Amino acid sequence: MPSVPLLDRRLLFVTGKGGVGKTSVASALGLLAAGQGRRTLVCEVDAKGNLADFYGLGPLSFSGTKVRDRLYAMSMDTEESLKEYMSLQLRVPLLARLGPLARTFDFVANAAPGVKEILTVGKFTYEVKEDNYDLVVVDASATGHVVGQLASPVAISELVSVGVVRSQTEWMIDILTDPRQTGVVVVTAPEEMPVTESLELVERLRGETDIDVASVVVNRVLPELFSHGEEEIFGRLRATEVTAQLVDAVGPGVHRVLDGAQLAVDMRRGSVPHLERLRGGLPEGIPVLYVPYLFHRSHGTRATHRIAEFLGEELL
Amino acid sequence: MNPRSDPLVTFEQLCSTKEVVISTGSGGVGKTTTAAAVGATAAANLGVKVLVLTVDPARRLASALGLERFGNTEVEIPAGAFTDVGVEPEGELWVAMLDTKASWDDLIAQHAPDAATRDAILANPLYDNITGKFVQSHDYVAMERLYEIHNSGRYDLIVVDTPPTRNAVDFLEAPERMADFFSSPLLRWLITPYRSRIMNFASKPFYSVADRILGSQFLEDIAEFFMLFQTMYDGFVERARAVTTLLGGPQTTFMVVSTLEVAPSREAQFFCDLLGERGYHLGALVLNKVLPQYMLDPEGTEAARALERDAFKLAADLVPELGNPPVKKAHLSHVLSESARSYLDHQVVARREAEQRRELSSVPDLVLTVPYQTEDIHSLAGLLSVGGRIWR
Numbered sequence: 113m114p115s116v117p118l119l120d121r122r123l124l125f126v127t128g129k130g131g132v133g134k135t136s137v138a139s140a141l142g143l144l145a146a147g148q149g150r151r152t153l154v155c156e157v158d159a160k161g162n163l164a165d166f167y168g169l170g171p172l173s174f175s176g177t178k179v180r181d182r183l184y185a186m187s188m189d190t191e192e193s194l195k196e197y198m199s200l201q202l203r204v205p206l207l208a209r210l211g212p213l214a215r216t217f218d219f220v221a222n223a224a225p226g227v228k229e230i231l232t233v234g235k236f237t238y239e240v241k242e243d244n245y246d247l248v249v250v251d252a253s254a255t256g257h258v259v260g261q262l263a264s265p266v267a268i269s270e271l272v273s274v275g276v277v278r279s280q281t282e283w284m285i286d287i288l289t290d291p292r293q294t295g296v297v298v299v300t301a302p303e304e305m306p307v308t309e310s311l312e313l314v315e316r317l318r319g320e321t322d323i324d325v326a327s328v329v330v331n332r333v334l335p336e337l338f339s340h341g342e343e344e345i346f347g348r349l350r351a352t353e354v355t356a357q358l359v360d361a362v363g364p365g366v367h368r369v370l371d372g373a374q375l376a377v378d379m380r381r382g383s384v385p386h387l388e389r390l391r392g393g394l395p396e397g398i399p400v401l402y403v404p405y406l407f408h409r410s411h412g413t414r415a416t417h418r419i420a421e422f423l424g425e426e427l428l
Numbered sequence: 429m430n431p432r433s434d435p436l437v438t439f440e441q442l443c444s445t446k447e448v449v450i451s452t453g454s455g456g457v458g459k460t461t462t463a464a465a466v467g468a469t470a471a472a473n474l475g476v477k478v479l480v481l482t483v484d485p486a487r488r489l490a491s492a493l494g495l496e497r498f499g500n501t502e503v504e505i506p507a508g509a510f511t512d513v514g515v516e517p518e519g520e521l522w523v524a525m526l527d528t529k530a531s532w533d534d535l536i537a538q539h540a541p542d543a544a545t546r547d548a549i550l551a552n553p554l555y556d557n558i559t560g561k562f563v564q565s566h567d568y569v570a571m572e573r574l575y576e577i578h579n580s581g582r583y584d585l586i587v588v589d590t591p592p593t594r595n596a597v598d599f600l601e602a603p604e605r606m607a608d609f610f611s612s613p614l615l616r617w618l619i620t621p622y623r624s625r626i627m628n629f630a631s632k633p634f635y636s637v638a639d640r641i642l643g644s645q646f647l648e649d650i651a652e653f654f655m656l657f658q659t660m661y662d663g664f665v666e667r668a669r670a671v672t673t674l675l676g677g678p679q680t681t682f683m684v685v686s687t688l689e690v691a692p693s694r695e696a697q698f699f700c701d702l703l704g705e706r707g708y709h710l711g712a713l714v715l716n717k718v719l720p721q722y723m724l725d726p727e728g729t730e731a732a733r734a735l736e737r738d739a740f741k742l743a744a745d746l747v748p749e750l751g752n753p754p755v756k757k758a759h760l761s762h763v764l765s766e767s768a769r770s771y772l773d774h775q776v777v778a779r780r781e782a783e784q785r786r787e788l789s790s791v792p793d794l795v796l797t798v799p800y801q802t803e804d805i806h807s808l809a810g811l812l813s814v815g816g817r818i819w820r
């Protein structure tokens with residue numbers, strides 16, 4: 113079955129090892145989707161996340177902030193999610209009632225496993241179900257926790273046999289397990305541990321959940337400086353007499369430049385086996401997208417736009 | 429005078445005095461590698477028995493040490509592995525990885541008042557969920573395990589690798605939170621029998637809402653589970669306090685690992701500050717994957733600009749110098765301009781790193797730099813080479 117185009121889905125969970133660029137990619141996907149005319153919500157799950165930086169915004173809240181036309185950003189707050197859920201689903205009327213509830217919430221959420229997770233996943237699936245957005249992009253938790261989060265509706269439905277939560281898990285599971293609607297985007301980098309973790313994650317997602325892996329994004333790909341033949345020329349440049357002539361022409365700093373270029377070549381060379389291991393280890397049919405290492409601005413709105421451009425080209 | 433401003437402090441000293449070194453930092457900065465490098469170097473240089481304990485759910489250390497999988501058991505890296513790389517170890521190196529589930533099972537077995545309670549807990553459907561999926565349980569059990577190993581006196585030095593800093597705060601608080609959890613009046617309320625509970629007017633709104641959301645059966649399951657757990661209350665609370673004491677004690681030090689990228693250094697700063705505020709001992713800051721200083725050389729910049737500008741002309745002059753087989757001028761010109769561009773690109777990154785380094789304040793006196801390694805470190809030799817750079 114050919115994979116559904118990434119941005120035509122309704123709900124994307126962007127995950128990956130810490131620091132590989134989940135937030136960069138999630139914010140860029142949001143920008144891209146909104147730019148293509150989709151009403152898009154980008155949401156960060158981590159309360160201490162930095163999604164706002166990538167859009168040049170102040171602190172985000174549960175209620176959502178407009179970023180630009182058709183693009184909104186919010187941050188997850190399970191307590192708020194519970195309140196919203198109760199007022200919508202249970203029609204628990206008075207805010208006054210929520211007072212003692214807020215106090216007890218933390219306890220229940222900690223005591224009853226999966227409650228926090230389901231309030232998180234529930235909010236996203238709800239936005240999709242209600243058609244409030246064409247696309248919801250989640251800047252999800254890091255690799256270690258995301259499987260538990262995505263599996264929470266199933267886990268809860270196994271634990272809770274009656275009650276409102278139980279009946280609510282069914283439609284959530286329907287949305288989550290439909291590859292036309294939901295997909296996971298695994299972000300990685302061409303380094304040893306990110307690749308190892310990504311491959312493990314893909315395996316776990318396929319083994320422990322019924323949620324589709326929509327794409328793998330390899331971020332921070334270092335450029336290839338030279339072709340094979342050019343590399344040989346570079347080697348010859350480093351012979352003493354040749355370098356001496358370059359020193360005459362452009363100054364003694366040329367040693368630095370050549371050392372630096374050698375380092376860049378070695379860095380790139382060191383990353384190649386990881387790229388190959390990734391490609392070789394992924395099950396067939398999962399598209400792999402590449403985003404180059406950004407030297408000049410790796411942070412902030414400019415970087416988000418650049419990454420969106422690269423992803424846009426990759427998705428053509 | 430602040431005794432920590434002694435400029436002579438070294439890792440060697442730190443590892444000779446402290447019994448527990450906790451390695452923290454955000455993901456991907458090389459925390460695990462650094463922890464393993466410090467552990468391996470300590471074992472090589474000091475006549476002590478060292479354990480490297482990784483609590484990261486992703487099994488990084490295993491591959492860094494070339495071991496496929498090592499579970500909850502402590503495994504010795506044979507002395508032969510050191511002699512193979514030309515090092516005569518003074519001490520012993522052991523490694524272990526935290527298996528959350530197995531550790532919880534051990535913990536229950538240890539604290540349960542009798543076999544029946546133990547079995548009932550292990551068989552409760554919530555138990556697997558709590559220990560497997562409940563994220564913070566990982567932090568707690570990690571600290572508990574550290575405490576247990578430290579207390580056993582099996583090692584002179586334990587180097588602990590932790591989850592990323594955002595969790596590392598949780599990590600520090602996990603024992604306290606576990607104690608609070610068990611002392612919670614709500615827990616007491618929840619495990620009072622169902623009937624007397626609905627009679628209790630004060631808790632009624634909560635109960636009725638909770639009941640509608642989760643169903644009373646589920647609440648009963650929770651109640652039963654915690655009732656069983658309650659029997660272990662004293663043991664747990666006492667343990668949690670002891671663990672907190674160990675973390676803040678004089679035998680423990682923290683080493684914060686970071687790269688000089690923006691986000692990780694901010695987190696490192698945040699964590700250094702937090703440790704300071706709470707009175708933990710911050711022993712060292714290790715800056716990893718730092719680009720070499722020569723990337724910032726003004727002469728380099730000048731040469732790179734000239735090379736980029738004049739690549740074509742320079743190539744024409746150089747072709748005869750390069751000998752045989754003759755090179756194409758266009759290729760040579762491309763090599764020159766690409767080298768220059770690459771230098772200038774990396775210089776931007778190196779400048780950012782320098783700025784980031786400058787912005788780090790309130791750091792410990794021991795700040796060490798590990799240069800960017802173009803090859804992955806997944807051998808003892810690699811670990812010892814990194815360790816050697818920061819040791820003295």
Ligand SMILES: Nc1ncnc2c1ncn2[C@@H]1O[C@H](COP(=O)(O)OP(=O)(O)OP(=O)(O)O)[C@@H](O)[C@H]1O
Nearest residue numbers: 130131132133134135136332404405406410411691
């Ligand atoms: N393509 C890129 N080129 C260069 N640097 C990048 C690139 N993508 C991301 N970065 C850098 O990596 C850092 C981490 O990126 P980001 O915050 O998106 O990762 P994350 O996976 O969301 O991290 P966390 O796990 O902390 O949430 C950013 O601050 C940025 O500096």
Ligand SMILES: [Mg+2]
Nearest residue numbers: 134135161162
């Ligand atoms: Mg992030």
